[in-house]
Amino acid sequence: MEHLTKRYGSHLAVDDISFEVEEGIVYGLLGPNGAGKSTTMNILTGYLSATSGTVSIDGHDILEEASAAKACVGYLPEQPPLYVDMTPREYLMFVAELKKVKRADRAAQVEQAMDRTGLAEMEHRLIKNLSKGYRQRVGLAAALLGSPKVIILDEPTVGLDPAQVIEIRSLIKELGKDHTVILSSHILSEVSTLCDKVLIIAKGKLVAQGTPEELAQRLTAGSSLNITALGEADAVMNAMLTVPGVSEVQITGQQNGETSATVQVPQGEDLRAAVSAALAAAGCPVLGLTTASMSLEDVFLQLTAQAGDEEAQEVLENQEEATLRPEDLDFVQNAVESGESGEKPWLENSEQPDEEELRQENASAQAEEEEADEK
Numbered sequence: 544m545e546h547l548t549k550r551y552g553s554h555l556a557v558d559d560i561s562f563e564v565e566e567g568i569v570y571g572l573l574g575p576n577g578a579g580k581s582t583t584m585n586i587l588t589g590y591l592s593a594t595s596g597t598v599s600i601d602g603h604d605i606l607e608e609a610s611a612a613k614a615c616v617g618y619l620p621e622q623p624p625l626y627v628d629m630t631p632r633e634y635l636m637f638v639a640e641l642k643k644v645k646r647a648d649r650a651a652q653v654e655q656a657m658d659r660t661g662l663a664e665m666e667h668r669l670i671k672n673l674s675k676g677y678r679q680r681v682g683l684a685a686a687l688l689g690s691p692k693v694i695i696l697d698e699p700t701v702g703l704d705p706a707q708v709i710e711i712r713s714l715i716k717e718l719g720k721d722h723t724v725i726l727s728s729h730i731l732s733e734v735s736t737l738c739d740k741v742l743i744i745a746k747g748k749l750v751a752q753g754t755p756e757e758l759a760q761r762l763t764a765g766s767s768l769n770i771t772a773l774g775e776a777d778a779v780m781n782a783m784l785t786v787p788g789v790s791e792v793q794i795t796g797q798q799n800g801e802t803s804a805t806v807q808v809p810q811g812e813d814l815r816a817a818v819s820a821a822l823a824a825a826g827c828p829v830l831g832l833t834t835a836s837m838s839l840e841d842v843f844l845q846l847t848a849q850a851g852d853e854e855a856q857e858v859l860e861n862q863e864e865a866t867l868r869p870e871d872l873d874f875v876q877n878a879v880e881s882g883e884s885g886e887k888p889w890l891e892n893s894e895q896p897d898e899e900e901l902r903q904e905n906a907s908a909q910a911e912e913e914e915a916d917e918k
């Protein structure tokens with residue numbers, strides 16, 4: 544992709560993105576909602592045209608040699624376009640025909656794709672009766688038909704339950720063995736476990752790329768040391784500030800004569816020995832010392848924050864376990880209090896059903912049940 548730009552009216556969704564994809568590697572496009580991942584993938588697959596810039600797949604320009612370029616790509620959009628009144632096999636045979644797989648090879652290719660995606664036991668069900676996870680598999684199987692070199696997956700695990708997420712992720716890992724895979728995700732842990740290389744996109748710009756480890760290392764402003772030493776905060780802080788290279792010390796706790804602190808360390812330097820020696824010399828023996836390096840999460844936050852993206856914080860927060868927000872706590876508190884006093888303030892504005900209405904509703908429901916039982 545070279546200098547790819549996409550405008551929707553005056554909105555710049557993709558802003559001069561260039562990158563090259565090596566064969567046989569799993570790439571992750573990582574970015575918060577609205578960063579431009581789907582737009583980028585839609586352009587890559589020839590689904591959308593770019594405002595400017597070029598895409599070339601295995602030497603074929605996506606506009607000038609569209610058929611040849613698209614033949615190299617298997618695409619699973621965020622919402623796979625399935626014909627839900629077909630069975631997986633019927634649908635896949637149809638896709639194989641669209642992809643111009645030779646008639647003699649179609650049945651075998653469909654069989655193989657169903658096999659790889661674990662669809663065999665669902666082959667006679669209508670797609671509309673399949674779970675979201677199985678529908679996703681049908682979409683993946685369709686992407687595999689025609690043996691494309693590159694598989695492009697847009698948010699492949701969105702909307703799946705945890706068991707389905709695990710299955711689809713292991714399937715993607717398998718695909719990565721024989722294909723070049725480009726997937727998009729806003730889930731950091733997914734990208735760092737599945738992908739060999741990560742491209743971080745924020746506000747339509749490519750802000751960083753590298754292996755998850757490289758990103759975590761290369762982009763850190765340095766690591767930090769977490770230290771616990773015996774002594775008062777002032778003494779501990781002053782001792783550490785005497786060490787060349789230490790410019791920032793943050794006291795994080797004080798208890799029973801012990802002080803905990805975090806020290807920022809410049810990139811590439813190891814100050815553990817110097818800091819321990821300085822503390823010992825100041826009469827503050829070190830009780831604990833650990834190095835904390837930046838995780839991919841930190842890097843992501845740092846980069847997207849640089850791009851002025853507040854949604855990045857949301858992405859991280861959404862990955863934490865569900866927690867109660869202050870307004871939820873108020874609601875729970877109200878519910879508990881009013882339960883004690885017998886009031887239901889949260890129902891105050893809702894329409895209260897009339898008692899007679901309720902009685903009639905229940906009676907007719909009971910009559911229907913009895914009738915059903917008799918039948």
Ligand SMILES: Nc1ncnc2c1ncn2[C@@H]1O[C@H](COP(=O)(O)OP(=O)(O)OP(=O)(O)O)[C@@H](O)[C@H]1O
Nearest residue numbers: 551554556574575576577578579580581582583729
């Ligand atoms: N057809 C369209 N018309 C106008 N604006 C659009 C259109 N499609 C996307 N956008 C805008 O372009 C930006 C990038 O959208 P895109 O869907 O590529 O982001 P994304 O990173 O895939 O986000 P998500 O994870 O929510 O799918 C967003 O601000 C979006 O609102």
